[in-house]
Amino acid sequence: MMRIVLATGNAGKIREFSDMLGPLGFEFVPQSEFGIEPPEETGDTFEDNAILKARYASARSGLPAMADDSGLEVDALGGAPGVRSARYAGEGAGDLANIEKLLEAMTLVPDASRSARFRC
Incomplete structure (x- = not known):
């Protein structure tokens, strides 16, 4: 079985990748198993x-690694929060603070112009 580091702290992603690709001979291990903290x-x-x-986790574990990144892109905000989705309200801010900042930014945007997508 080929071991691959999954550069995430999300246990759900480990399960998803294991369920999808485990039968093909891949074992996914979280980066935390190697004491790897996520990079900036x-x-x-x-x-x-x-x-x-992925490169960061691979270099520190000595194994192949996979990673993804995703976020919300709001058209009326020029694609924001985009790659900063998890940090939209600032470093260390939680989901609630990010949601509140997003809703505040959308206050004057008419319903008909409130389009967005989740991009991976």
């Missing part, structure tokens, strides 16, 4: 951040 996400795109996280 400095990329300009989701792809940049995923590559950064």
Whole structure:
């Protein structure tokens, strides 16, 4: 079985990847098993951040690694919060603070213009 580090702290993602690809001979282990803390996400795109996280985990574990990055893109906000979705209200802010900031930013946006997408 080929071991692959999954550069995430999300136990649900470990289960999803294991369920999908485990039968094909892949074993996914969380980066925490190697004491790896996530790197600072400095990329300009989701792809940049995923590559950064995978390379970081691979270099520290000595194993192949996979990662993803995702976030919310709101058209009326020019694609924000985008790659900063998890940190939209500031470093260390939680989901509730991010949601509150997003709703505040959307206050004057008419319902007909409230389109968005979740991008991975």
